[in-house]
Structures are given as structure tokens and as C-alpha cells.
Amino acid sequence: MNKQSRFLLQGLAAAVVAATFSAQAQTVKEPRFPVNNPQPVEGQYVHVPPTMQDLEEADLHPELKRVIRRGHDLFMNTQQLRGKNVFNSMNCSSCHMGEGRLPFAGPVWPAAVVLPNYRPKNDQVNNLEERIAGCFSYSMNGKPPAWGSDDMVALTTYHQWLAKGVPIYQSGKSMYGRGYPNLPDPELKPDYARGEQVYRENCQLCHQADGGGVVQDGEVVFPAVWGDKSYNWGAGISRHYTLASFVKHNMPLGRPNSLTDQQAWDVAYYINNHERPQDPRYTGDVKETRAKYLDTFHVHTSYGLEHDGKLLGEHDNVGEKDFLKPDALIRRTYTAD
């Protein structure tokens, strides 16, 4: 090797070392893949829910701890109720990420402190059990565990544990990271073809080209985002704005906020323009059902609208279950007053 090339090589090695060091410094100071969730602003209520480790150390009756643990287990692995209460490939934690504790991922502690409250979706006052029953009926295309049953009590108790220390009935609007905060209106009208491209490049690896997700060894790894094994036409996340926010703040997994708002709107529109099990509130006529729940819900979905020459939701397919609407969903009237 001549002198000059050795010198060059040494220079190159030094450059590589320098680059490596600066890359290392970067991982400490400035991550390549930042989480980038919005920071709390003044006046917002910030709650960091307790962990399951905190539970072990908490001064609570052992039986209460046992019930909270059961609630956590049901929350994380709701598929253990498949065929009984859950009739698709969802777990509670599929949408309420990070054990229901994570901001911008539908953390569940707010429900424990803002309910009972009036809910436009069913036009009545709902308590926590009824709110959870909504998830089972729509997002899980199933039927809720019986009121006051072991499983229902375990789930509500887990919610309440996560809300430990939060004042009851404070304004839900001031809570940091509650629900899936609305994205700004999209610059361009959400578009199916653009959404399809976003899906192909960012979602398909896990959720598959047919939207069916992946089940392995009997366990759901990646949930179905449309089709018979996904949420039905009455699920909150079938609204484009809800899915857009969920995607923006949570997907692809581990890389939240990596898509632009426009990409999130487009891919939400694409996903929610695919068929899924019937809305449990179906009257037998999709246009009539859309009109009946238009203002409170379907104005934000593609249900009953034409896509590719067909009306979305014009079918009797209820997915894996053999009923349309769970009997448990009741209309409360307070006629005694």
C-alpha cells in the first residue's frame, strides 16, 4: 500500500469514527424517530395512570387487586371472550394502546371520571358499564358481558384503578391526550386512491392487502381493519375523523405522528370505505339507517354511500355473530318521573 492511500484510509477511518460518534450523540439528544405527541398546554389536566407494578405495591384489599388484575387481563387479551362477547379480532388494547394508559390512544381513565353522563350516540345517560357495552357491541362486533357480571365488574374496576386520584366530574375537555383528538381539517378532500397508496406503503406489511390482519397460533397479531373480522359500521372508529386521529397518533406501531395529517385522513378514508359487519342499529334499510343516525354519527362515515358502484353497508352480513343487535343495549326512559 502506498503512503497516499494509507493516509486516505486513515482519514476515512477517522471520518467513520466521527460519524459514528455523532450518530451516537444524536440518539441521546435528538432521536431519529421521535414520538412527537403534542405536549400538554397550560390549563390541561395531566394524569399519569398507575401501572400494574404500582398495583402490587398499593394499599388495597387483596381481593380488589385480584379483580383489577382480572380486568387488566381481559383488557389486554379480550380474545379470551371470542365467540362469547367478542366476534372479531379486536382486543380492548387494539385501540386503547399501552394498556389503556397512553395519551392520544384513547386512554380509558377519563371514562371512569366523566361518566355517568349524557351521550349523543344513544341519546341517554350512560354509566361506565354501558360505555364499555358500546365497545363490545360496535368495535368488537359482539355483545357485552352481562351487567354486573364478574367480567364486567373486572373491566370497570380496572378503568377506575387507572383513574386513581382524578377528581370526579371535572371537564373532560381539559384532559391531556383524551380520546383521539381531532386533527385539523384536511387540506385536500380525503381521497381513496391516495389512501390506498398510504396503506400499501405504511399499513399493508402488518394488516395485509385484504385488510384481514394476521392471526398466528390462534393469537391475533395484527387486527383486521376491514371485513368480517373487523369493527362494524356502528363503531366510533368507522368515522373518518376518529380513524384519522388514531392512525396519526398511533400508527405505524412504534412510529406515531410519522404520517402527515393528509396521509392520515386519506388512509382513514380508504380503510373506512371497505365493507364491514352491519351496524347493529340497522333498520333493514341502509339509507334509512344512515339518515336516522346521520347527525349524531353517520355524517362522518361512508355507510350508506356509494363506493365502486355499490352502497356500503347494503347487506345482511353481521360477521361472525348470529344476531344483529345485542339484547343488552336498552333504551332508558325514566317513565316513573
Place this chain on the structure above:
Amino acid sequence: MKSVRNLSRLALALGLAISTAHAFDGDAAAGAESAGLCVACHQADGSGMNIPGGESWPRLAGINPEYLYKQLQDIKAGTRQSPTMVPFVSMLSDQQMKDLAAYYGAQPATEAKGGEEATEEQLAHGRKLAEEGDWDRYIVPCASCHGPGNKGVGGSFPGIAGQHAGYIADQLHNWQKATRDNDPQHLMAAIAERLSDDDIQAVSAWLARQPAQ
């Protein structure tokens, strides 16, 4: 109704299996012929070797062949930097890479090393990261992509249970340094950069002690 559903599930499963088999056209028998290049490190049975304090050689036996093939391609392309492997991949044709991947992928998984001296505390921490994650630091559980038991999902998410601890730790560090930059959508890099050295040691040790299959 139910039997129809089961049938359609079966058809789906078969369809998937068939399409995977068609998508990957490596010839294991031909791979056995080329494997002479690999056995010095990866061993004839694909068991690799855990080398404390050095560069560990991964177990290839039982690893998804599509994944193995892609790694060989990526090493050749430089998106996965491996000075050790470069001379070998440069000797391989595309078909030989496929054949080798088919050959090693078809072998039964062997036992992993490197987790033997981990403390109970480390193992508990490693299990938590692998199965539950640490969401307060936005570290999602390994199993959320690597699947039930971390045994791998398809050609993009390799089995990491029962892999040598030294190798897993090396790779996580490589992602941190971006000398390995070949993961789809940077799903792994994003998690790797949030891990501390202690996290890496703990999760590698725990995974090494789990059954691969």
C-alpha cells in the same frame, strides 16, 4: 354455517401456505451444496454461536427463509452493514442466496446461548419488555410484531425467541448506530433507539432462554 366457516378458514390457511411457498423458490438441496461457505461460523446444523465479548454468529436454523434471503441481499446492498459477511455474500448468486435461505430455514431450531448468567431481575425486566413493553418510553412489546412467543411472523418479523443473546444485543446496537438500517418502515430502529444498554442486555438474555419453536 360453522362448518362452512371452518372450511373457508382452512382454505384461507392453505391458500396462505401455498402462496408463501410459491413466493419463495429456494431449493434446500442446492443450498446444502453451497453451505460449505457458511458452516465455519453458522455451523452445519445452522446453530451459529454465541460469543461473549465478540461478534456472535446468529442461529439460522428454523429462521424464515424469506427473511434470511432478504438479509443476504441487504448485506450485499449495504443497508445492513456486516464486514464479516461481505466477502461471503459477494461470492453468492441471487439463486444461491435463496437456496441457502431455504436450506437453513428448513433445519430444526437449535438451542440458544448467552442468557445463562442473567440475574432474576434482568430476566424479569427482559420478559416485561418482550411481552408487555414499556409504553411510558414508547417501547412497544417485541411480541406485538414478532408474534406469539416471539417466534416470528412471516418474512418480515423474524423469530427472536431462542436466538443467541450476543447476536440480538449486537443487532439492537447496530440499529442504534444505523449500521443496520434495513428494517421495513424503520419499525425496529424506532424501538431500538429507545432502549438503554441495560434494556438490551435484559431482553436479549430473556429471549435467548425462550423456546424458538
